[in-house]
Amino acid sequence: MQDNYQVYGLVAEFETSDQLLAAARATKDAGYRKVESYTPFAVEGLNEALGQRKTRLPWLVLVGGLLGAATGFLMQTIASVYDYPWLVAGRPYFSWQAFVPITFEMTILLAAGTAVFGMLLLNHLPRHYHPIFNTPGFKRASVDRFFLAIEAADPRYNPTETTEFLRGLNPLRVSEVGC
Amino acid sequence: MSEFENLRPNLGRLQTIGLVVGAVGLAIAVLGAFLNLQTFFQAYLFGYLFWFNLALGCLGLLLVQNVTGGRWGLLIRRMLEAGALTIPLLGLLFVPFLFGLPQLYAWARPEALNDEVYLTKAAYLNQPGYIIRAIIFFAIWSALAIAVTRLSRAQDTASNPAALSRRLRIVSAPGIVLYVITITLASTDWAMSLDFHWFSTIYGMYFMVSQGLTAFTFVIVVLAALSRQRPMAEMVRPPLFADLGTLTFAFVILWTYMSFAQYLIIWSANIAEEVTWYLRRAEGGWEYIAIVLMIFHFAVPFFLLLSRRIKRSAQLLTGVAAGLLIMRLIDLYWLIGPEFHASVLEVNWLAFATLAGIGGLWLAAFAWLLPRRPFLPIRDPALPMVLSGD
Numbered sequence: 001m002q003d004n005y006q007v008y009g010l011v012a013e014f015e016t017s018d019q020l021l022a023a024a025r026a027t028k029d030a031g032y033r034k035v036e037s038y039t040p041f042a043v044e045g046l047n048e049a050l051g052q053r054k055t056r057l058p059w060l061v062l063v064g065g066l067l068g069a070a071t072g073f074l075m076q077t078i079a080s081v082y083d084y085p086w087l088v089a090g091r092p093y094f095s096w097q098a099f100v101p102i103t104f105e106m107t108i109l110l111a112a113g114t115a116v117f118g119m120l121l122l123n124h125l126p127r128h129y130h131p132i133f134n135t136p137g138f139k140r141a142s143v144d145r146f147f148l149a150i151e152a153a154d155p156r157y158n159p160t161e162t163t164e165f166l167r168g169l170n171p172l173r174v175s176e177v178g179c
Numbered sequence: 180m181s182e183f184e185n186l187r188p189n190l191g192r193l194q195t196i197g198l199v200v201g202a203v204g205l206a207i208a209v210l211g212a213f214l215n216l217q218t219f220f221q222a223y224l225f226g227y228l229f230w231f232n233l234a235l236g237c238l239g240l241l242l243v244q245n246v247t248g249g250r251w252g253l254l255i256r257r258m259l260e261a262g263a264l265t266i267p268l269l270g271l272l273f274v275p276f277l278f279g280l281p282q283l284y285a286w287a288r289p290e291a292l293n294d295e296v297y298l299t300k301a302a303y304l305n306q307p308g309y310i311i312r313a314i315i316f317f318a319i320w321s322a323l324a325i326a327v328t329r330l331s332r333a334q335d336t337a338s339n340p341a342a343l344s345r346r347l348r349i350v351s352a353p354g355i356v357l358y359v360i361t362i363t364l365a366s367t368d369w370a371m372s373l374d375f376h377w378f379s380t381i382y383g384m385y386f387m388v389s390q391g392l393t394a395f396t397f398v399i400v401v402l403a404a405l406s407r408q409r410p411m412a413e414m415v416r417p418p419l420f421a422d423l424g425t426l427t428f429a430f431v432i433l434w435t436y437m438s439f440a441q442y443l444i445i446w447s448a449n450i451a452e453e454v455t456w457y458l459r460r461a462e463g464g465w466e467y468i469a470i471v472l473m474i475f476h477f478a479v480p481f482f483l484l485l486s487r488r489i490k491r492s493a494q495l496l497t498g499v500a501a502g503l504l505i506m507r508l509i510d511l512y513w514l515i516g517p518e519f520h521a522s523v524l525e526v527n528w529l530a531f532a533t534l535a536g537i538g539g540l541w542l543a544a545f546a547w548l549l550p551r552r553p554f555l556p557i558r559d560p561a562l563p564m565v566l567s568g569d
Binding site: 062089097098100101 | 439442443446447449485
């Protein structure tokens with residue numbers, strides 16, 4: 001063992017999503033908070049079972065969309081009313097009707113951009129290294145196995161007790177994973 | 180799923196109230212017809228088109244549901260079927276128009292023959308053509324409504340329900356094409372030709388979207404009322420309301436798109452014969468109605484329906500849907516009213532009488548048709564999955 005070896009946490013591997021759901025509930029009830037799950041597909045109710053709070057992303061997207069609408073509308077208004085007033089077919093400089101398509105496009109652009117980059121940011125991505133990939137057999141998390149990790153950073157984490165706890169949940173195996 | 184065989188909503192009271200309101204409303208309307216025949220027909224067109232849009236919206240959504248499937252449609256299918264089956268009644272209520280075309284449409288009056296623009300359109304826009312087309316439309320819609328409800332009913336007792344789902348798809352797919360073509364023509368004949376100089380190619384689509392939105396909001400209101408009763412409450416759960424709310428949201432955006440696209444195109448081109456339609460709606464108080472529509476038919480429901488919490492709550496979603504139904508009324512009046520009245524203050528009280536009269540009869544028919552079959556398509560192969568899934 002190297003000197004700088006640090007434990008990332010304990011990872012349990014399950015065969016079915018139902019077993020994982022039950023394990024997630026038990027883990028939450030046992031008081032663990034720094035818990036993460038890895039599954040090949042979205043498992044309904046898993047976030048609630050782990051007690052994870054709802055994502056803030058929708059609010060960010062709303063702000064992005066409103067910002068886009070304001071940018072698009074103001075950009076056109078400032079350009080065609082103040083900076084470069086140009087008479088087109090006798091219409092008023094402030095022809096809001098003509099500004100709507102661009103305003104709409106800018107709304108979509110910033111809202112969609114916020115959705116994509118906000119998601120990456122909130123997930124701390126892109127990231128070149130994550131200790132969870134040291135877990136034996138972890139590749140099957142994207143095929144047919146369900147993983148539950150309790151991080152060593154959790155205040156309730158205790159190498160022996162937590163291992164015993166996870167064994168009690170009836171997993172295929174429990175592995176200690178290093179950083 | 181046979182435990183749902185006897186699940187039928189009790190709508191006896193709605194049927195009675197509908198009949199009474201319908202009889203009173205139509206009696207007042209007939210009284211109005213003796214006072215002023217032209218005002219009567221103008222009011223009748225408004226009252227008629229609102230309920231017509233609801234029934235045709237039910238048919239359109241039903242055809243789409245039969246082709247696409249989906250949780251949103253399975254639990255409301257019987258309501259859509261009952262709504263679509265009222266089309267023969269609407270055909271009957273259409274008969275008065277045949278005697279009042281010159282009262283409603285300038286093109287049906289003799290002086291139209293001196294109008295150069297009319298002469299170029301006379302081959303299509305004439306009284307026999309209008310009547311023959313109306314008969315064909317009602318024949319097609321009635322046949323479609325009866326065909327799909329028959330198949331759906333046969334499925335309730337079928338030994339091989341999957342085969343009937345397939346046949347429903349086969350009938351409904353070409354039915355959607357027929358629906359789109361006939362509504363385009365019918366909306367042109369009945370509403371757009373009020374100003375026969377004017378034309379807009381998006382008008383038919385605008386009508387279809389309005390119909391879909393009217394039907395969705397109506398179904399939400401009825402479903403929420405029914406789900407207060409015992410067995411319904413367990414089946415109609417928040418995810419279903421979330422689906423219906425999301426689709427209503429989509430229809431609100433589509434309505435806005437159609438309305439604004441038509442306006443932007445005509446505003447950009449700025450051609451004398453096209454802009455008159457909007458100029459008439461930009462004065463006499465109609466411009467305030469337009470602003471009300473922008474705020475309450477688009478902005479407010481748009482932001483409300485973004486919220487997952489509102490969409491999942493039967494009560495809150497019903498509030499939004501009821502508000503949108505009222506907006507549908509106002510939008511319809513904004514669409515045809517300015518062709519009759521220069522000022523919004525000239526709106527005649529008869530419009531409320533015809534709206535209530537036709538509406539009462541329509542609701543009575545709906546309340547009579549809905550409980551005649553199980554509330555759920557009991558042998559539809561997708562039903563168990565829909566009922567169990569969250």
